[in-house]
Amino acid sequence: MNDELSDELALSWSRLQTVKASKCCLRVLHISLNFRQYVNVASMAILVFDYCLTLDLEVSLVWPSRMTLSKTLFVLSRYTPFFDVPVGLYYILTPNVPLNRCFNLNLAATVMSVFGIAIGEAILFLPQSMGYFLAHQCSCLSFLQATQVGASATVVMVSMFLRSMEFGPPILAAIPGCNQTGGSFILIGACFILVLLNETALMSYTLWLGFKTYRHSRNPLIVTLYRDGVMYFMFLFMGSTANFAILIAGEASFFDLPTFRR
Structure with a gap:
C-alpha cells in the first residue's frame, strides 16, 4: 500500500514539474517573441524619425539637384527601406500567414x-575614391574586381539559403507571423563573414587612399568626410558582427532580426 502511494505521489510530482516547465518555456517563448516584435x-519608428529629421534639407538641397551617381545611391538607400521594412513587419506581425506567402x-x-x-558599401567607398580613381585606375579596378568576387559569392550563398528555407504552422495560434522551421542558416552566417571582410578591406583601402592623397589637407570638408565615413563604417561593422552572432548563437525566433540591419 505504501509503495502504491509512493508511486502515485512520484507520478503526481513528475506531472506537476512537467506543467511548471511547460509554463516556464511558454513564458520564455512569449518574452522572446515580444522582444523580436518590439x-x-x-526599427520602423527610427526609420520614420530619421526621415523627418532631415526631410527639409533633402527637399531644399537634394531634390533640385541633377541626377548623378551619388544622388542615385542616396535615393536608393533613402527610400528602399520604406519597402522592405514594412514587408518584414508584415512577415513578423501578421497572424495566420499562408506558408507560400511566407516564402x-x-x-x-x-x-x-x-x-x-550593397548600396551602403557603395556609399562608403564612392566619395573617398572617385578622385583617386581618375589618377590610379588600375589599382582601383583591381580592388573593385576583388569586391565583385565577394559580392557574387554572397549572392550565390543567399540564393542557396532562400531555397533551403522551410516554414510550418505557428507553434501556438496566438503567435503572429511566419514560423521558420528549417534552413541553412550557416550560409547566411558565411555571408556576413564575407560582408565583415569586405567592409574591413573597403575601409582600410579608403583610409589608405585618404592618407596618401589628403594627408596634408586641412580642408574641413575632407576632414568631415573621412570622420563621418569612419563612423559610418563602425556602425556597419558592428551591425554585421551582431547579425553573425544572432545567426550562429541566437534563438530561432531572432533569425529575422538582421532583416532590419540597414
Missing part, C-alpha cells in the same frame, strides 16, 4: 536587405 517595430515575403525582405547592404 525591436522590429522600433515570398522572406524572399523579398532578404533580397532587399542584401541590396541595401
Whole structure:
C-alpha cells in the first residue's frame, strides 16, 4: 500500500514539474517573441524619425539637384527601406500567414536587405575614391574586381539559403507571423563573414587612399568626410558582427532580426 502511494505521489510530482516547465518555456517563448516584435517595430519608428529629421534639407538641397551617381545611391538607400521594412513587419506581425506567402515575403525582405547592404558599401567607398580613381585606375579596378568576387559569392550563398528555407504552422495560434522551421542558416552566417571582410578591406583601402592623397589637407570638408565615413563604417561593422552572432548563437525566433540591419 505504501509503495502504491509512493508511486502515485512520484507520478503526481513528475506531472506537476512537467506543467511548471511547460509554463516556464511558454513564458520564455512569449518574452522572446515580444522582444523580436518590439525591436522590429522600433526599427520602423527610427526609420520614420530619421526621415523627418532631415526631410527639409533633402527637399531644399537634394531634390533640385541633377541626377548623378551619388544622388542615385542616396535615393536608393533613402527610400528602399520604406519597402522592405514594412514587408518584414508584415512577415513578423501578421497572424495566420499562408506558408507560400511566407516564402515570398522572406524572399523579398532578404533580397532587399542584401541590396541595401550593397548600396551602403557603395556609399562608403564612392566619395573617398572617385578622385583617386581618375589618377590610379588600375589599382582601383583591381580592388573593385576583388569586391565583385565577394559580392557574387554572397549572392550565390543567399540564393542557396532562400531555397533551403522551410516554414510550418505557428507553434501556438496566438503567435503572429511566419514560423521558420528549417534552413541553412550557416550560409547566411558565411555571408556576413564575407560582408565583415569586405567592409574591413573597403575601409582600410579608403583610409589608405585618404592618407596618401589628403594627408596634408586641412580642408574641413575632407576632414568631415573621412570622420563621418569612419563612423559610418563602425556602425556597419558592428551591425554585421551582431547579425553573425544572432545567426550562429541566437534563438530561432531572432533569425529575422538582421532583416532590419540597414
